Amino acid sequence: PAALGERERALFGAFLRSLARAPGAARPEGVWQRCFLEGPASLVLCVLLESLGSAGSVRIPGAVGVLEQFLQEGRVSALLWEVCQQQAQAGCPELQDVLINKIVCLPDHVSNKLQGKNPPVFFPQNYFPLLGDAVLQVLEKISDSLRGGLDCSISFVSHVLGKVCIHGRQKEILGVLVPRLTDLTKSDCIWQRICWRLVECVPDRWMEAVVLGFVQRAPGADVLSRLLGNLVVKNKKAQFVVTQKMLLLQYGHTTEVLQNLLGYLSLDSLRRTLLLRVLQELLETWSSSSAVKHSPAEQQLYISKAILICLSHLKEPEIETHRQELLTSMMEGVKCRLDSSLLQQRRLGMVVAESISLKINTEGPVLKFEYEEDDETRELKSLLVQTPSFCNVPSLPDDDDDDLIPYDMSEDKELKIKAPVYIRDCIEVLTGSRTEDVDKWEATVKALESLVRKNPAATREVSVELAKILLHLEEKSSIEGFVELRQRTQVAVLTTDPIPVAKYLTSQFYSLNYSLRQRMDILDVLVLAAQELSCPKFCGKTKHSGAQKPCIQLLQGSDSSKGWRRVVDERIKNKTRRLDKGHCDMELASRPNEFNSVAGYFFFPLIQHFDRPLTTFDLLGEDHLVLGRLAHTLAILMYLAVNTVVRKVLLYRYVRQGLLSCISSLLLSVPTERILADMTEELLETQSWLGGKTWWGTSVLFWLVVKLLCSTSLIVMAAVMSWHCALEICMISK
């Protein structure tokens, strides 16, 4: 029949049509059917389908039965083969299109004509597997003819396959094709080529459906690789489907499909470049904050899975070349995910970031987040490790040590950690990044103060470094009284080597990147050290150890940031109390004062910048808490520098600066009449106090003025102004 020419075809078609219309009497049983079942299949199919519904109404009896037989006797494969052969000799494309339509739509067509009374073989679930078988038979014939050295076109079969798939019948047809092809391609190159060609020849408009069908149905990435070959490299449409659509635009596919897909990409060097590109694109999406915000959670999970599977396929050199990109994307992605308010989002970010970090940091430390494991995170993590490892650990004979009975080992506990005995060792521990040594760190923090006090010479060698470490020391584990411990150590360092350490601390007070807490620490430490220096061997003197110390009470507390009012109140209390102890001043004067020689280093650098807003912080602006403390500190330093040479200098300098900045602003901001009207009495009163040469009387004035200024928001501002003012008056009165 393949030899039929145009004319013969037309004639034979006319003959079949008349045959179909022939009345029952003119149908010799058997012969009539044979004509249809043995005639050229394509013609027969057309005639039969026409006869089902031709002439508008009258259905030709017997046509359905013949068509049924036509299908069951495998005439479809004959039909396909027929067209394939014609195609090798350049067949008519229109005719082929008509045929494809007829073949693929046959179940619908028949069902329409018969109004649902169609025999089971025309049900799609039966028809398409049958068609699949037919396709396989044709492929076998093609394989045979290729082996026979004959050229053969497969594109008609591809078209049929594509059309079936786009009709949504992938399940039925590929359910037959894929398992069989999987077997056939296992070790047969010709079958592999046939299979690749089958898919390649699918027109672009149907490619997606076919590729998707294969990816979904292939039992594994290796099989998929065998079935599709380098389709994604050769065919743009397939490439788009595989590398873009299925990964970035769709997200309903199962994890197995993802594994098939990405595994397929990883299995060939040409495709690996695509795998890397895919990974880059996935990471781009993963790390884009807009994607995090706007895409559904399911899609994000899907993309995360895809990333992890990609990572599992990466090889060491590939990681090496892409490490930086991976790291950047990871950091960006994890950042915007950790910002998310959804727990699932955050966790997803953590799991993926951990996995990336695990993959790219083969030696260095690996990211580790704390989160609760659930099925999802476990599944995600399992994706990263599932690729079969090719480095098999040699299987050692697995015999037992069972004849050896262990002794009781319950006493085998950790040794108590010994604190370092050298200051340099302490520095090493405190600056070390080894997180596992928390115990050692703790022991070091606890031991450092006594070490510093015992080894002044060794301390002096590293004093500034030590001061720096202590200033930046953060609590690593929960140590009781950590803040005090740190402070005491800082004081010990400062008293051991006052000049360089004081220089360092005071310079840091105004420099960048410190928290208020640290700045306040600096002030506290300066005060405590000054106190210690000014009362030589104060520990020995019982008189000073107990009673004197609390008079310089420092603001302890992490909660001081809020309760500034309480702080201020406390300060009032402190200062008022000090007034009573005014005569201590005199007593102290009789002792040698070690603070004497170093007071300048403590004092002057601190007043350098207080009235100029710095980039770091604005003392006269919002950082008034620190200003309060600064004033307090300066006051104490001044107090402790009693009878020292610098003291006078301190005062003059201080006043000069204070006068300019404060008096003028006070006068500017407060109406003159008010000062005169409201303050006359107090000023006079103060003056009489100051007559008693009690320096601390100034603080009383300070608070009196504060009381007068009504606005509480200005309270700290006013505090300093009035304090300067008071100093001025103090000087004058002297």
Next chain:
Amino acid sequence: MALPPPDPQFVLRGTSAAVHTLYFSCGGSEPDIPLLYSGSESGFIHVWNLRTHRVDTALDGHGRKSVYCVETMGGKDRLLSQGRDQRICLWDLAEGRTSVTDSVFTEHVGFCRCSLLKVAQGRWLMAMAARSLEEIQILELPSKTSVCTLKPEVGAKLGMPMCLKLWQLSCGSQPVLLAGYEDGSVVLWNVSMGKALSQLVCHQEPVMSLDFDSEKAKGISGSSEKVLSIWSLNEQQNLQVYKTHELVNAGISDITIRPDKKILATAGWDHRIRIFGWKKLKPLAVLDYHTATVHCVSFSDHSNPRERLLAAGSKDQRISVWSIYAQT
């Protein structure tokens, strides 16, 4: 309830210095007295009579500098010792003599113990850390001829060799050296070709000690960290990590596998001796007797397995001798 760990069989006191190395010589037949050699920080080598538990002889050949390696060479009358005076001495102890017959100036300033391998009757190979920091030198003894020098590749940054183990698969086959380095890696050297065959990073800290079981092609190493690393050697002469074992306390100064390859002992900085089953590294016992770092552990070479002993020398100047898993 498991049994409490045993007490030492006996304790040897009297070195009056930290003990750095121990070596048994108990293989002789009946009239021979089982001996234990110990090297101490004071530079003395003590020869302990294991019948009387007393020192028979004290050898002074290292200028009062710490002795950290002692080994016999084919019988208890020929002894090799290595000290911090940078010398390896060969002793003749026959008929009561106590003389140094020969010595090698190593010029090595570290603590790396040399490793000895008998290659033929009266012929030994000795691996030792050389003067140049990263190098290992192989000498033939007693002729002292240099066989080869093992230099890591330029830029390998292995640091000093810390421990050595010279071995051969069977008598007559090519000698192979396992060396643990300062950077934590173990390198397998082909001695006859002077070529590194494989390198495995076992630790993050210097490898303090290693031992190797050539039958199972499996070795173990310890460092100042908290882990023991067990690695294996495949047919392609590649070292691979087999497993790691986490310890309670950090720091291992010595590891020895018992000659029958059933158990192994470690000397810990935590003052404890640990016994493990060698096959699966099953923890068997923790012997807590010493009051300072244990420096060395050694198994005896008794021909009767039931008499087998384990000795440990410590910084606390004592040598504890144990009879443990001698029945199995």
